[in-house]
Each structure stands twice: as structure tokens, then as C-alpha cells.
Amino acid sequence: MIIKVQHKEQVFDVLIDVEDFNLISKRYTSLKIRSGNGYVVGYVKGSNGKQEYLHRYLSQPKENEFVDHRNRNRLDNRKKNLRNVTPKKNAQNRNVSGRSKSGVRGVEKNHNNWRVRFFVDGQRKSFGSYETIEEAEQIAKIKMGEYGCL
Known part of the structure; x- marks a missing residue:
């Protein structure tokens, strides 16, 4: 499923699993692309502006884990593209x-x-x-x- 997210003058396609749409809708007032790193963040409802990374919410990593985007596309937050990994493993999946x-x-x-x-x-x-x-x-x-x- 594609969610359109505007960032400055551009609109980006954020990929999520259909079954996650209701979870996202219930948790966040809106989504945005974080300037500087390109990750999708959500504004948590009733939290006075608190933001959290969408991929971390969907993947629920342990305290010492990172969430790796297998295809290195930070806008692709489908479960098949996210995996909880050690910091070392996360560093191995980087761009040229x-x-x-x-x-x-x-x-x-x-x-x-x-x-x-x-x-x-x-x-x-x-x-x-x-x-x-x-x-x-x-x-x-x-x-x-x-x-x-x-």
C-alpha cells in the first residue's frame, strides 16, 4: 500500500503493508519525512508533538537492535523489507x-x-x-x- 507524504515541495510514496494501515492511523496524527536522514516519522497522537520513526514502531526492535531496510529504501516500511539486526549487521548493509x-x-x-x-x-x-x-x-x-x- 502506498501512503503519500509531503515534504517541503515534494510528495513521496511511502510503502507499508495493508494490515499496518489501521495501526498507523490509530497511533499517528500525521507522517512526515525527517529532513537530514530521509526516514519516515509519525507524530504520536496525544503526546504533545512527540515523533517516532515509523520503521521502529512497525518492527519493534529490542533495546540493542537496529532496524535495517533490506533494500536501503527508507520509504519502504513493509515487513518484508524490515529486519531487526545488530549494529554490526546494520553497518554491512550500506550504500557504495x-x-x-x-x-x-x-x-x-x-x-x-x-x-x-x-x-x-x-x-x-x-x-x-x-x-x-x-x-x-x-x-x-x-x-x-x-x-x-x-
């Missing part, structure tokens, strides 16, 4: 660094080849060098999936 020369997570230029390597549990793992960036990207996605780094 702005310094990346390849534009692909886990792939870096190495002389005339493209090397696949990334950190798993604090240890750097290497998965070979490949002639094309496409081949390296495919291997990186497979290996990140195997190690739960997606």
Missing part, C-alpha cells in the same frame, strides 16, 4: 562509498582487473580478480549474499 572507483560494493580496481573483496566479521575476505567489472559485480553479489552482507 562515494570514494568507490567502481561504483559497486565489494569491487575495486586492481591494476588491469577488478578485485572482489569486503569485510566479514571484521576480517577482510578476498574472492578473486576478474577481467570485467560485470563479472566482478556478479561474484560480489553472490558472495555478499552467502555471507549475509546484502
